[in-house]
Amino acid sequence: MLYKEFKDGIRLSRLGMGNMRLPQTEEPGNPIDYKKAKEIIDQAVRLGVNYFDTAYIYHNGKSEEFVGKALADYPRDSFYVADKFNFQAQPDYRVQFQEQLNRLNMDYIDFYLLHGIQDNFASEILSSGCIEYFDRLKKEGKIRYFGFSFHGNEDNMRKMLAAYPWDFVQIQLNYYDWEYGNQRKLYEMLTEAQIPVMVMEPVHGGLLARLNEKAGKLLKEADPDASLASWAMRWIMSLDNVQVVLSGMGDLAQVIDNAETFSIGKYVSDTEKELLKKAAALLRPDIAVPCTGCRYCCPDCPQGLDIPTLLAAYNDAKADAAWRLVNVTGLPREKQPSHCISCGSCTEHCPQSLPVPGIMAEMAKMMSEL
Ligand code: SF4
Numbered sequence: 001m002l003y004k005e006f007k008d009g010i011r012l013s014r015l016g017m018g019n020m021r022l023p024q025t026e027e028p029g030n031p032i033d034y035k036k037a038k039e040i041i042d043q044a045v046r047l048g049v050n051y052f053d054t055a056y057i058y059h060n061g062k063s064e065e066f067v068g069k070a071l072a073d074y075p076r077d078s079f080y081v082a083d084k085f086n087f088q089a090q091p092d093y094r095v096q097f098q099e100q101l102n103r104l105n106m107d108y109i110d111f112y113l114l115h116g117i118q119d120n121f122a123s124e125i126l127s128s129g130c131i132e133y134f135d136r137l138k139k140e141g142k143i144r145y146f147g148f149s150f151h152g153n154e155d156n157m158r159k160m161l162a163a164y165p166w167d168f169v170q171i172q173l174n175y176y177d178w179e180y181g182n183q184r185k186l187y188e189m190l191t192e193a194q195i196p197v198m199v200m201e202p203v204h205g206g207l208l209a210r211l212n213e214k215a216g217k218l219l220k221e222a223d224p225d226a227s228l229a230s231w232a233m234r235w236i237m238s239l240d241n242v243q244v245v246l247s248g249m250g251d252l253a254q255v256i257d258n259a260e261t262f263s264i265g266k267y268v269s270d271t272e273k274e275l276l277k278k279a280a281a282l283l284r285p286d287i288a289v290p291c292t293g294c295r296y297c298c299p300d301c302p303q304g305l306d307i308p309t310l311l312a313a314y315n316d317a318k319a320d321a322a323w324r325l326v327n328v329t330g331l332p333r334e335k336q337p338s339h340c341i342s343c344g345s346c347t348e349h350c351p352q353s354l355p356v357p358g359i360m361a362e363m364a365k366m367m368s369e370l
């Protein structure tokens, strides 16, 4: 495993383990499959990963508890835990932080972040008093490094950067969004401010690990042995100001593939960068909705719709044909797009403000015509 010095002599593995897509059982509520998920953590540790990322809302609040339990087998100073304050889920920052320590069964958190700052609540969180409170906790040693994760625009990034001397910032970054999102600008702002970047969504929620036929063929021809995900990982690794690349690994094969990529340290050449630019351009026409599958929209959907799964089916239908929605017709009626009541809560919680209600209405219409 490759490591990169952060500060204070701390060396973080270039690959970090995200704990939001852990294997789940079929039992009601789909709890984390502890045995399988623990194997993933153990494998990651064996392969040198020392950065483990969780959050208050992942797996309906159970990810933190899992991470604490799974890492309890290892000396506390052999790994780093990143956890996040979710303003929307529990605005009382004192209560939430204490609950997080309890869930983790730890007395400090190494890397603490304000979770997923979006344009619609950036000002509110800045004036909430939480930054001052967490800064106090940092001085008391309950938080070692303080940062935020971000899904907003450049104006709000500027406001955030002016508010506090952050130790690090986490943004979504991958070769697709570099070309078609605002991530390149955000990365440049952070680099200029000399703030290390933690990367989330390196494969855009799995999209860049699958690609479409044309883009996949291009990369396979260039290197038949390389996995599609490894291209995305190598691209990010090549950016100088990137500290840790997080991957929400849900099975052992992913851990092994990613760990290999981050052990070899093969950076992308200028020619390969051009190739990835081409792959992104070939992929673009097939992405109707750039949903990353983060599920931030799900807990507050009053109809309990599995929004990312429905959007994935919509993308398939748009890329191919409406018949691809046939799997959606097999869902219980109350889980189908026609049951969306257009409340807009999903768009409000979506880091990309995706227009989900309109898409649900379009899907319902497409399905009625199948
Ligand atoms: S708009 Fe529809 S999909 Fe979105 S939260 Fe409301 S009911 Fe759910």
Ligand code: SF4
Pocket: 290, 291, 292, 293, 294, 295, 296, 297, 298, 307, 308, 311, 346, 349, 350, 351, 352, 353, 354, 356
């Ligand atoms: S619609 Fe938005 S919030 Fe919901 S899973 Fe997709 S990207 Fe995440």
